[in-house]
Amino acid sequence: MSRRSAGWPRMLGRGLLTLAAIAFLAVFLLLPLATVFVEAFRQGAGAFLAAVGQDEARSAIRLTVLVAAIAVPLNLVFGIAAAWAMARFEFRGKALLGAFIDLPFSVSPVVSGLVYVLLFGAQGWFGPWLEAHGVSIVFAVPGLVLATMFITLPFVARELIPLMQAQGNGEEEAVRVLGANGWQMFFRVTLPNIRWALLYGVLLCNARAMGEFGAVSVVSGHIRGLTTTIPLEVEMRYNEYDYVGAFAVASLLALLALVTLAIKIALEWRYGDELAAHAPGGR
Amino acid sequence: MRRRMLPGFNLSLGYSLSYLGLIVLLPLAALTWKASGLGLGGLVELLRVPRTLAALKLSFGGATLAAAINVVAGLLVAWVLVRYRFPGRRLFDAVVDLPFALPTAVAGIALTALYAPNGWIGQWLAAFGVKIAYTPAGVLVAMVFVGFPFVVRTLQPVLETLEHDVEEAAETLGARRWQIFLRVILPMLVPTLLTGFALALARAVGEYGSVIFIAGNIPMKSEIAPLLIVQSLEQFDYAGAAALGVAMLAFSFVLLLLITLLQRWSRRWAENAP
Numbered sequence A: 001m002s003r004r005s006a007g008w009p010r011m012l013g014r015g016l017l018t019l020a021a022i023a024f025l026a027v028f029l030l031l032p033l034a035t036v037f038v039e040a041f042r043q044g045a046g047a048f049l050a051a052v053g054q055d056e057a058r059s060a061i062r063l064t065v066l067v068a069a070i071a072v073p074l075n076l077v078f079g080i081a082a083a084w085a086m087a088r089f090e091f092r093g094k095a096l097l098g099a100f101i102d103l104p105f106s107v108s109p110v111v112s113g114l115v116y117v118l119l120f121g122a123q124g125w126f127g128p129w130l131e132a133h134g135v136s137i138v139f140a141v142p143g144l145v146l147a148t149m150f151i152t153l154p155f156v157a158r159e160l161i162p163l164m165q166a167q168g169n170g171e172e173e174a175v176r177v178l179g180a181n182g183w184q185m186f187f188r189v190t191l192p193n194i195r196w197a198l199l200y201g202v203l204l205c206n207a208r209a210m211g212e213f214g215a216v217s218v219v220s221g222h223i224r225g226l227t228t229t230i231p232l233e234v235e236m237r238y239n240e241y242d243y244v245g246a247f248a249v250a251s252l253l254a255l256l257a258l259v260t261l262a263i264k265i266a267l268e269w270r271y272g273d274e275l276a277a278h279a280p281g282g283r
Numbered sequence B: 001m002r003r004r005m006l007p008g009f010n011l012s013l014g015y016s017l018s019y020l021g022l023i024v025l026l027p028l029a030a031l032t033w034k035a036s037g038l039g040l041g042g043l044v045e046l047l048r049v050p051r052t053l054a055a056l057k058l059s060f061g062g063a064t065l066a067a068a069i070n071v072v073a074g075l076l077v078a079w080v081l082v083r084y085r086f087p088g089r090r091l092f093d094a095v096v097d098l099p100f101a102l103p104t105a106v107a108g109i110a111l112t113a114l115y116a117p118n119g120w121i122g123q124w125l126a127a128f129g130v131k132i133a134y135t136p137a138g139v140l141v142a143m144v145f146v147g148f149p150f151v152v153r154t155l156q157p158v159l160e161t162l163e164h165d166v167e168e169a170a171e172t173l174g175a176r177r178w179q180i181f182l183r184v185i186l187p188m189l190v191p192t193l194l195t196g197f198a199l200a201l202a203r204a205v206g207e208y209g210s211v212i213f214i215a216g217n218i219p220m221k222s223e224i225a226p227l228l229i230v231q232s233l234e235q236f237d238y239a240g241a242a243a244l245g246v247a248m249l250a251f252s253f254v255l256l257l258l259i260t261l262l263q264r265w266s267r268r269w270a271e272n273a274p
Helices: A007-040 A044-053 A055-088 A094-106 A109-120 A127-132 A141-152 A154-167 A170-177 A182-211 A214-220 A230-239 A243-275 B009-036 B039-047 B050-083 B089-095 B104-115 B122-126 B136-161 B164-172 B177-206 B209-215 B225-234 B238-272
Strands: none
Touching: A007 A243, A007 B050, A007 B089, A007 B104, A007 B136, A044 A055, A044 A243, A055 A094, A055 A141, A055 A154, A055 A182, A055 A230, A055 A243, A055 B009, A094 A141, A094 A154, A094 B009, A094 B238, A109 A141, A109 A214, A109 B009, A109 B177, A109 B225, A109 B238, A141 A182, A141 A214, A141 B009, A154 A182, A154 A243, A170 A182, A182 A230, A182 A243, A182 B104, A214 A230, A214 B225, A230 A243, A230 B104, A243 B104, B009 B238, B039 B050, B039 B238, B050 B089, B050 B136, B050 B177, B050 B225, B050 B238, B104 B122, B104 B136, B104 B209, B136 B177, B136 B209, B164 B177, B177 B238, B209 B225, B225 B238
16 A cells, blocks of 8 residues: 555656666766767768878877787787686785786876886886887887786786686596696687687777777877877877867777677677676776 | 696796786886885975875865765666666666776867867856866866766676665665665665775776866866876976876775775675675
């Protein structure tokens, strides 16, 4: 009885809360995304295509792909190695290793770039030696790769560790007893068991690698055509008041973000059980 | 203990430690070493410059306020997404991840275009005399944007497992909905809300890309600490950059420790629940 009489005010309350939540998501999250595409096409498709087709934009795209193509596979191998050690063995200092793996997520991107300048910059630890040997790391492509590796280091490891811990050692021990060698065990049992989580981790790692701005900005030196990735090209065009150009290039990154989100959701729906629970995070 | 039943222990641990050491720990050590060369007195001296103090105040104050706003907004959104069914719920759930997915520079220029005096939201606010872009309020908007998913994604799994019996018992005893929420549900969520707060805070303090465009970077007014690091480096003031960098790194460490403790607490809290 009391339930029924409380029915319509409760429905009203629910409706209002739902509307408030939707309004917040629409204004604070969806509107900025929509702005990117609206501003990119403000002067029509022709201006958009011209802005995206410029040489600087092309070289920025090439550099971004190159940096990601080096950093992501390296962090993939690291992620598998770290997850194997963390999930399959007990050793002293394991909790500390776990904390260190997560460290890049809690360090400011600018600090991540700064540390490489202090190491390899003109006044850094290795600066004079590098200069004497004609090697440049800071304000060159190696610096961009290193800063990107630092920022995206945790992504793959973080997806794999909880999953492999939950799966346990049973299957791998069984094939060892049956006589498989280490690599056979890895490629026939371990890898198939973690493939979707691995893909998930690589996807997030790649999105971050291609979109990273702060860390890369510090080590880049902003040399057009040589050390500007897509996010840096966005910044330079924006600061030159080339708004259509900035938003046109930014829309490519927004598109990458949307595709990443779509694949991520598809993986979660389709293979949710094989991805295991993951902690929030992943900036 | 059958610890060496499986192969690859030395290889995998050795490789991960070397890689982590080279990419993360050695560079962080270089920063600490550079800053320790200044001595504690020198460090404080560099941080006490009024312009630096103002930037630190804005970074930490703004991030704290943004995390607090995110706790309220995140609780509302997580609650609605977990408890209610409405058309488009899964779509809106996916939208929560946008700040994770959108590169920070893109978010930065988009927010600026929206909140600038001639932008979609800015012109509407300008009619009321409110200015967001190029003021500390703009910094706050960007910090809310980047920290928001942390609170929602931390809360959702906890809200999903929350037992309905306690609520139903309270309802049978005649409690009103808001009483149940304040006295029964909210206390159960405290550790989770604090974890979300700390994660959002950690993210917002160090944020650079989405803030610098909308901030306008007016000295003493809307400059954030990471921007000052970048500017010091551009003027080859490595000592100043290292001092600020190590201060921010120390804060990250403290927050990371706090988050670990909070997560342990909320896990124990969940396990001890009846």
